[in-house]
Amino acid sequence: MSNVSPFQPKLLSKINERLVLRMIQERGPSTRSEMSKYIGVTFPTVAKAVSSLLESQLLEEIDDASAGPGRPAKRLRLASENSQVIGITLSGDECTVVAGDLNGTVHKESVLRFPTPATYELLLAEIETCAKSFISSSGKSTLGVGVSVPAVIDYGKQVAIMSANLPLVNGKSIGKDIQNLLGHECVIIHDSHALSLSERLHGNAKELSNFVMLDHCIGIGLGLMVEGRFLTGDSGFAGEIGHSPVVLDGELCKCGKKGCLETVASEWAVEERVSKLLGRPVQISEVLELAQGGNLEVMQELERMCDYLAIGVAHVVNILNPGTFFIYGRVFEACPKLFDLLVEKTEELALKPSVAACSFARANGSLLDGTVASVINYLTDSLVPNLEDYLSSLSQGDSQNSIADETLVPS
Template sequence: MNNVSPFQPKLLSKINERLVLKMIQERGPSTRSEMSKYIGVTFPTVAKAVSSLLDSQLLEEIDDTSEGPGRPAKRLRLASENSQVIGITLGGDECTVVVGDLNGVVHEESMVRFSTPATYETLLKEFETSAKQLMLQGGKKTLGVGVSVPAVIDYREQVVVLSANMPFLNGKSIGRDIQAHLGQECVIVRDSHALSLSERLHGNAKEISNFAMLDLCAGIGLGLMVEGRFLTGDSGFAGEIGHNLIVPDGEMCVCGKRGCLESVASEWAIEKRMSGILGRPVRINEVLEMAQAGDQQAINELERMCEYLAIGLAHVVNILNPGTFFIYGRVFEACPELLNRLVEKTKALALEPSVSACEFSLASCSLQDGTVASVINYLTDSLVPNLDGYLSSLRQNDSQNGVSEEALVSN
């Protein structure tokens, strides 16, 4: 006779809830009958999962009048009328706070912008003031907060390890600190990782299992999706392309090393070079305006940036063989012809079979989309615990209760 673990029903319930959410994320509003058929579980099982998700305000019911007269069926959709999430974006120059729905829609009319403060304490106060203002609007329940950070993050410890362009964040648990200020669950994510999550959940990568995301802003980041799984690495450091050596004994980087990709191809690197050329401080927006107006010096610097970026992209293509390479950055939005130059240079450097199988495209999502996607991803994935960790705790508990591992496995 097999012993049954007391944890299994709870785990199975959470898995069913996750399957329901996944179906709605992928297929849109659905009835309970449609869920039962698509997921392959009984109607009562779906009804139980839906009931729990409604109680959690992750889902909401709407009438379905598309099937003609008679009593309308009830469809379930991701919450938008009664629930919301808050997305916070940190940038070297500007920070934003915005409201989003669980279906990934960002309400830009709600966006609060402010210049990035010089101190960590002031930053927290600004976020608290802005977020609380948005949480009180509309009468919706806030389910969580997502924060994108331009930094290397230790996801296990939820600590910023290195923010070369915002060093006052180093060593800080900004997610926990914001959570303490707001009284809301808060998840932090690296900005390039946030962009990748948004593209996967709500953008042009819904059907793509292998893709890379270049994030070009003040620094340079990389997001990676491999076989449908977001690659973070052992501690969360995966995708650190900006501080790879490109020019031996080259320019000093903000990280303290020489010759990093960021030192020759980031926004701050372009600003530094153009400032030296013109003999006065120049910001990236001015450089882009100059290039759009046909200024050859600005164009030359942006093309030089593409040549160095292509080296980094070629390495990624050769090593990881992504099916699609998404490119994010206001440089490419302002000067679309630069994308063609970047792709041309990358194709010339990468291994032909790999690069010929890779499509290059501008990212369809923004950093604000990414912060909202990060908290949605956290809310849905937290329904099902890490199975390795779950089984480990399960074995320990059942061992204490005299349940053999053979019985556990057979269950």
């Protein structure tokens, strides 16, 4: 068995730093001794990794309140006192800018909202004003910015390729443009992926590596998590279920095609139908108030929405065979029985073995939380983008327990 590591010392240092971060993310504030035991590395190796993470402001030290007599041990936690990240959510009607810490906590006092402007230039100006107010007034170091976009995203180029519901970002390098304005690294993420991250961090997917997230809002999107990674497809376009055709020669969709799922099952489709029903324009918030108030005609329109949405959900169940299927949307928050109806209709349409193996649940995460989580993921994963691949290589090479100085031994 060779004692020579297949990796360079600098990479090994980064791997150790990533393992330290992952442990704290999973187990909370920890001492250096606890890290050494849990990760399976020597104390000096942990100390070196922690020192680097403290210097980069990803971690901070706190006193161990549970320590006994004598000099108290120091625990390390994800930075919250002196560091922050900025999260930005974009949609067709409203945009939000927030500040959060590296635990993924959104600072409720640091939330600014504004109506979505008519042009890309005005959008950038609003974002710059809001974000800079947090950056300049917080007294904290801003480590990065995350932006969730309702668009098909080229993750490699960080470009919003196409958004049916926010066309002003089409073809724009919005991440790069915001980075240039704010002077901080910026990453963009599909809004369905942001919701998936939020569910893993704050919701019911903490122990799940494989699940599906349906994002039902103005548009309809799908987040696919496989072995802890997003399934984005060859060009990043996977999950665009809202633009799957379900009605032959149906209504014109905002994407330019006809009969898409969004034309019969999205919030904007419901708004259009209820507006025709009432003879005046209404927004989804009023639609839901009418449904909650017992308006039978409005409720029938929402049930019709579920009929079509179940077709799309059944396709996903049959094709992907997910173990857990999360449903996100304010329609289902306001009218929980519509969630039950959607599941019932899906069970009628999907293959029995596939749907029997699938658990349906309402999502508990939020888009804001997920956007903040996207920055945290970017900051931590940038240390070692393919951590699991490296750990697998170490295992296959039988190099565990044999790396001098930069020992790396996953527990």
